Every structure is written in C-alpha cells, then in structure tokens.
Amino acid sequence: GQNIDQPTEMTATEGAIVQINCTYQTSGFNGLFWYQQHAGEAPTFLSYNVLDGLEEKGRFSSFLSRSKGYSYLLLKELQMKDSASYLCAVTDSNYQLIWGAGTKLIIKP
Amino acid sequence: GAVVSQHPSRVICKSGTSVKIECRSLDFQATTMFWYRQFPKQSLMLMATSNEGSKATYEQGVEKDKFLINHASLTLSTLTVTSAHPEDSSFYICSAAAGDHNEQFFGPGTRLTVL
Numbered sequence: 001g002q003n004i005d006q007p008t009e010m011t012a013t014e015g016a017i018v019q020i021n022c023t024y025q026t027s028g029f030n031g032l033f034w035y036q037q038h039a040g041e042a043p044t045f046l047s048y049n050v051l052d053g054l055e056e057k058g059r060f061s062s063f064l065s066r067s068k069g070y071s072y073l074l075l076k077e078l079q080m081k082d083s084a085s086y087l088c089a090v091t092d093s094n095y096q097l098i099w100g101a102g103t104k105l106i107i108k109p
Numbered sequence: 110g111a112v113v114s115q116h117p118s119r120v121i122c123k124s125g126t127s128v129k130i131e132c133r134s135l136d137f138q139a140t141t142m143f144w145y146r147q148f149p150k151q152s153l154m155l156m157a158t159s160n161e162g163s164k165a166t167y168e169q170g171v172e173k174d175k176f177l178i179n180h181a182s183l184t185l186s187t188l189t190v191t192s193a194h195p196e197d198s199s200f201y202i203c204s205a206a207a208g209d210h211n212e213q214f215f216g217p218g219t220r221l222t223v224l
Contacts, residue, residue, distance in 0.1 A: 033212075042202045042218040043153070087152065097143075097213060101152040 002026045004100035006088050011106045012078055020073045020086050020103045028093020034062050034073045035087040037102065043087055046073065075105075083107045111137045113205050115216035122193055123224055130188045130219045132203030138183035139205035143213060144176075147200045159186055193223040 004024045012018040024032070031050040035043035049055055049064035049071060061074040073086055088100040112135040122128050132142060141160050145153040157173075159165035159180035167173045177189040186205075190197055200220055204213035 040200075040220070042215045044215070045212070048212065096155070096158070099152045099155075 002092065002098050004088055004090060004098055006086075006100040006103045008101070009104045009106065011108060012075075014078055014080060014107055014109050016078050017074065017076050018078060018105065020075075020088075020105065022071045022073070022088030022100055024069050024071075024088070024090045024098070024100075026090050026092045026098055029066060030091040030093065030095055032062075032064055032071050033089045033091070033097070034060075034071075035089065037085045037087055039084075046086075078107050080107050080109070111135075111205070111207070111214040113139075113203065113214045113216040115203055115219050117219060118217060119220045119222075121222045121224065124194055125192055128190045128193055128221060130190075130201055130203075130221075132186045132188070132205065132216050134184045134205040134207075134214070137205075137207050137214075139186075139207055140183065141206045142180055142186040143204045143206070144178060144186075144188050145202045145204070147202060147218075153202065156188075190221065193221070195223045197221065198223045 006022045033048050034046040036046050037043040047062035049062050054063045059076045064071045085102040085104050087102045089097045114133045116131045144156045146156050147153050155168050156171045157165040157167045157178050159178050161180050161183050165178040180186040200218050202218040203216045206213045
C-alpha cells in the first residue's frame with residue numbers, strides 16, 4: 001500500500017531551527033509537496049521537489065532523496081506564526097496526491 | 110498565483126437537508142478538481158476527482174449518491190451533500206489543477222456543521 005510517515009508533533013523555540021522529516025512508500029513518484037496548514041484553514045503551498053537535492057526559499061528549505069524515499073522541511077529563524085501543521089504529500093504515478101497525517105509544530109517563546 | 114474560491118465558507122444546517130458547496134478557479138482553467146474532507150486533527154482525505162464534462166471518480170468508501178459532484182465548466186465544480194447527517198460535519202476543501210496537474214491550488218475550505 002501507499003504510506004507517508006511524518007512525526008505527529010514537534011516543539012521548537014522561537015528563533016531556532018527545526019527539521020520536519022517525511023518518509024514515503026508510493027506507487028510511482030512524480031513529486032513531493034510540503035504544505036502549511038493553520039488550524040481551521042486550508043493548506044497553503046510551501047515547496048515542491050521532484051529532483052534530489054535541496055530547494056531553498058527564504059526561511060524554508062526542502063530536501064529530497066528519491067532513492068531513500070525521504071524528504072525534510074527545514075524552517076529557520078522560527079517565528080510564532082510558524083506554529084501550524086506541516087503536511088507532506090507525494091504525487092504518485094497516477095498524479096494523485098497521497099497525504100501524510102501532518103506534523104503539528106508548536107513554537108515556544 | 111492561481112486563486113481558488115469556495116462558497117460558502119461556513120454553513121450550519123439541520124439533519125436531512127442538502128447542502129451545496131461551490132468551488133471556483135478564478136484566474137485559470139481547471140481541467141481537474143479535487144474534493145477533500147478533513148476531520149479535526151486528521152489529514153486531508155480525498156473524496157473524489159472530477160474532470161470537466163465527465164463523471165467524478167470517487168474514492169473507496171465515499172458514497173457517490175450522497176456526495177454529488179458536478180464539474181460543468183472549467184472554472185466551477187460543486188459538491189452537494191445530500192440528506193446531511195451530523196457525522197457529515199467536517200471541513201470540506203476543494204482544489205483545482207491545470208494541465209499536467211502536478212500542483213493543486215486549494216480553496217479556503219467550507220466548514221459544514223449538521224445539527
């Protein structure tokens with residue numbers, strides 16, 4: 001079956017760095033997405049990786065290793081507004097998005 | 110970027126009534142639209158995929174007669190929850206994709222509460 005694993009919850013301190021990991025087993029691979037979702041709101045797009053390596057976009061970076069079925073989202077200079085759930089999603093061979101359960105990130109002052 | 114809207118944003122209805130939720134792509138033509146449901150503290154669950162002008166493809170366990178989906182144009186898809194019950198209370202989110210639909214653009218979601 002298809003499966004995406006990510007930690008349920010993480011806690012970090014304002015101003016620090018946090019890395020959220022995601023591992024996947026899917027039928028085919030056509031890209032991996034990271035979304036941010038604040039409580040009661042729809043997800044918002046953060047990043048897209050289809051080739052191995054690191055994609056940097058401001059305070060957020062996303063890494064992909066297709067051979068390992070692994071990705072991480074790196075958040076630097078954490079701000080209180082970064083408290084949210086972070087969803088990892090993989091596009092399979094049928095271009096369907098397979099979703100992880102999300103990682104709830106709690107930022108403490 | 111691409112904008113997707115949903116209407117209404119919040120709806121409260123009595124058990125047994127039907128509720129229609131609209132999803133519109135405002136600045137692009139969406140060849141494919143997706144409907145998701147999200148229960149509190151859970152991930153998004155895909156309900157169905159619809160392509161303009163054809164019948165929706167429903168995920169296993171989703172009743173097609175209960176969740177009616179119409180994708181009549183390249184900018185509008187509707188989800189009708191028929192004979193709603195309290196267990197249908199959820200956050201319903203649509204997304205739209207264009208072309209190779211490698212990226213989905215999400216609507217803001219509709220909070221449905223069935224009393």
